[in-house]
Amino acid sequence: MENKKYIVLDDDPTGIQTVHDVYMITQTDKVSIEKAFVQSQNLFYILTNSRAFSKEYTIQYHKELIQNIIDVAKKIDMDFTIVSRSDSTLRGHYPTETQVIYDVLKKNHMHIDGEILCPYLDGIRNTENDIHYVLVNDTWVPVGKTEFANDKTFAFQSSDLKEYVEEKTNKAYLASSCISISLSDLQDESIVISKLNSVSEFRKVILNCTCMEDLKRFVSAYEKTNKRYIFRCAASLVKELGHITDSSYLEKEDCINDGLGGLVLVGSHVNKTKEQLEYLKENYKNLEWVEFNQHEILSGTLEKETNRCANIVNDLLKKNKLVVLATRRDRVDFPSDDKEKQLEMASQISFALTNVLKQLIQRPGFLITKGGITSSDALTNGLDVKMAYVLGQIEQNVGVIRCVDKSKYVNLPVVIFPGNVGDKTTLYSVVKKLTLEDAYGKKGIWISKI
DSSP, rough: OOOOOEEEEEESGGGGTTTOOOOEEOOOOOOHHHHTSSSSSSSSEEEEGGSOOOOHHHHHHHHHHHHHHHHHHHHOOEEEEEEEETTTTTOOTOOOOOOOHHHHHHTOHHHHHOEEEEEEBTTTEEETEEEEEEEETEEEEEEGGSSSGTTTTTTOOBBBBHHHHHHHHTTOOOOGOOEEEEETTGOOOHHHHHHHOOOOOOOEEOBBBBSSSHHHHHHHHTOSSOEEEEEOOOOOHHHHHOOOOOOOOOOHHHHHSOBEEEEEEEEEOOOHHHHHHHHHHHOOOOOOOOOGGGGGGGGHHHHHEEEEEEEEHHHHHHTTTEEEEEOOOOOOSSSSSSSSHHHHHHHHHHHHHHHHHTTTTSOOOOOOSSSHHHHHIIIIISSSSSSSEEEEEETTEEEEEEEEEEOOSSEEEEEEOTOOOOOOOOHHHHHHTSSSSSSTBOOOOOOOOO
């Protein structure tokens, strides 16, 4: 076992979308952290779900979490590097989270020279000339011009990551102070090493990237530097930092467990999810659709709506049906521009939706969760998962975990499907792959990968 760990703080569970055969914990107490530390892999995930937190609670949460990590690392004499994994479209509590991480480490006499920003996500997010791009309908669009920049809670304007840093830090770190590692720099390892070794005072480093080979070159150079960093990145860089090998996509026999039917739980409201649901509905005829009316929050009757949906889903699963439980596609918004209240409302809706899982009597054969906050609440609230094992990906950037602890359904395969990845056919492809009956009418077989 190596004497160093990468600890990935994941602000929603979709960050496991590029890795396999590693652990994720949902608890932040010292016992749980030590349990993850002593596993043989050189990285592990801590699901923080902080994208659903208020700014104030995010600060408090990260102070306690980082101190617990430090205390455990000292106890077992292991070094670590913190990776703050967040959204590839730049939504989230930035720079709050990494600044708190830096401050707590500094308070404990653990020196950090800088912060590396890399929101690249293989196939769908690129950064070139410091401009971050999102693939939208086969066109690369600067992120500041996409729907994500108008997020109700985490809005921003800048597509240039240097300007994004200046914007989000309220000029505490100017664009001119950022160090850029260009695509041409990545062709000469000595240039990358020199730039990284020049960083001090928590300056920000922008990593340009258009393919996984760019990341490989960067990591090779980074590992030869004498500086210490915090990372703020999307999921692809985690794979390279952990030296995780490529793996083929999972098939039905890698995932399916006992149970009847299957359940697709959808909370995400981004356009990509809307397109995928429409395609699924048009092309997969043997699905049962149940609508969760989140607008009931306005009349204080969300609990009643949870009970209604839980009864329907239970009955359908007992009949071996494939069920889609999705919120109404028209958003319900807080009647003001209060970002904290909007986030609180979204969290209440997600909690009520995933309470359906708590009330399930019939175990499903599989669960697909669509959207970050929905996925997190499904695991921690609906299924009471403390630790999970990442099996791998079922499609590009769509991860699968299984619950390995005393959760509601031990060994249940859960597909963690981000709201904003894939094309319109991807959700359909995943559902079709996980259909419980094959062409010969035989049940799928569970194969453990541990």
